[in-house]
Amino acid sequence: MKFSRVGTLATLAGLVLQACSGGASPLAPGTPAASLNRPMSSPAIAKNLYVSNQVNDSVTVYAPGTSSPLRTITQGVVDPLALIFDAAGNLYVGNGSPTVTGGNNVTVYAPGSTSVLRTISDGVAEPAAFAIRATSGELYVANFGNNTVTAYRSGKTKLFRTLTAGVNEPDALAFDTSGHCYVSNFSSSTVTVYKSGSSTLLRTISQGIYEPFTLALDNSGNLYVANYGNNDVTVYAPGTTAVLRTISQGINGPSALTFDGSGNLYVANLMGTTVTVYAPGETSVLRTISKGIHGPAALAFGSNGYLNVGNASTPLPTSVTEYPPEKTKLARKITKGISGPDSLAFGP
Template sequence: MNAPSIIQSKKVITYLLFALIFSCGSSDGSSDDTPAPTPALTSLQITSSNGNQLDLSGTNSTTLNVTGKDQFGATIPIAGSISWSSNNSNATVTNSGVVTGKNTGNSTITASSGGVSSTYAITIINSSSQSGTFVYVSDAASFNTGPWQILRYDENGQNGTVFIDENLAWPQDILFMETDEEVLISNLNSGEITKYNASTGAPTGNFASGIGGPTRMKIGADNLLYVLQWAGNGFVLRYQLDGTFVDEFTDVAISRSIGLAWDSSGNLYVSSFGDKTVRKFDPEGNDLGLFISAGLAGPTDIWFDEKNNLFVNDWSGNKVVQFNAAGEYVTDFVASGLNQPEGVDFFPNGDILIGSGGTSEIKMYGANGVFIKDFVTAGAAGLKQPNAVRIRQID
């Protein structure tokens, strides 16, 4: 064999050796043919045919369905049978996952299979017997990350239940449209005002969208809905009560506006959490300048009394501040006991409910600002960060 042939043969042998190495594994002897882990049932996902709220006087049952998930999050068949249980007598559940409400309140349903379990929360109401006074609270929870909910309590701040937990995105205000039997919820994150059945809390659609972070909502003397914006152009918006957009009522940007109220002359006042001020507009929406320019650390809700004194929930200052009709500081109406106050409403006798976000409570005060009691105790019904507080009388 001549020299060129020997060289060519060595090249072929070298090539075959490299091909053999790469076909068997890496150069360190490891193999690429290691079997993948076998999928195994690691979690259960529960869904409901009728949502998570049952009505003793309406749709009072739902079928829960279970899907298995493996360690990679992929759907996997469930080999064994599913066992069901309820944590109390408010609801029963059959072997096939059919849940039936028995008493008003909350119930947690558990599904188990092969040592893996998951839970599903159910709220049971009775729409035919919803008469009396109720208190509704929007729970901002962990602010822009949730989980969000609208809670309902009785007139004593007890027996809390989840009223709404669907289609929410950092819920702000609560507004009941009694003639339409609907309730509106403003959602800062989605830019939407969503609609729900006022009795059951079931979603019924959108009232408005494309808003720059809607916060407070109130119906004015002109029977239009006024809506504040946390972001966007910062103007006050107006809508007809069917959701039709009317106009931008103001043309002055208000940074992170989150409180509005009218005085006895029909002038509109808007609080700016961003600028730590309260701005005044005339009844036509013309800017009258800053009404309060100092003394606030982070204002949220505002309201007037019959003497045109203005009261401001100072979220960052942990107090309620009173100003007179000229915008001059009067006193700290509530000087202690509150932590991140937001959300306010009034009982017919003048008693005031104020949300205390930092303590996960709703506190009650007299018309003179004197503390009465913790109306909703810390964390009751899962409350974390109260935002809006709304008292509703149902006849």
């Protein structure tokens, strides 16, 4: 099965999405989400927006407030599934296609560069998501294609740790403040948790989980799981496996999660063509963003507090749309260079 958050969800929902790299082609912020695999941007420094485009095998970069590419990265990019930056500002791109020459690896780019700095291929198979362990700078890669999570020391390409116990088509990763690794397993409908700096399985969460698509941790350490199969988000207190609460109002095909600076939860609803917002600890919709939204697959907040949404469904033109803090009005729409935006990140 070829991995793609967008492709997988579209297949499940019976949608027809444009093929990528010769085949049907998910996404992953951050401790939030649009990324879980992507850390939030620093509020002190304006950063460029990076967009992975699965349809045309590129990563396009946009300066703050602009709608035309500042630069385009194509060298080494094949069916890009995930983006993340390390502490030094190096960009990591997960190239997912195992059938196309140049794919099935992670390519790394120095800040501001469009040339490959190094390539990680040892143990990599359809890399669906990233996470970086804050204390060590180690890169963790969720390999949807071989049911593993592989780890690499900062600046290295050699595999030094593999997580396999309980891993089954992993599609999202996150670390808590203790350094424990959380893995979302799509096919087994579980989230598995691993001891910090180890491959030892600590616990398995299955209650309330069905076809989990992404993960997020709030500032209190509560775990949020987007369950595509159940059209809900389940929440778990730190260290527990029982559902604390379930959010279902307004949710339809949840594909990405993130939090704003006030702790509000944002959910991208691929099938509902909306982004719904929930106040901390609440299960009722605080507000709904729909203007410009179609097939939302990725979420990320810029340093200015604006929400960016990757709209990946076709035949409508794919785009990235931007919204002011705590507002639903459309502030900016980017279409130039955008072609199946599956992951968003902010960096140098």
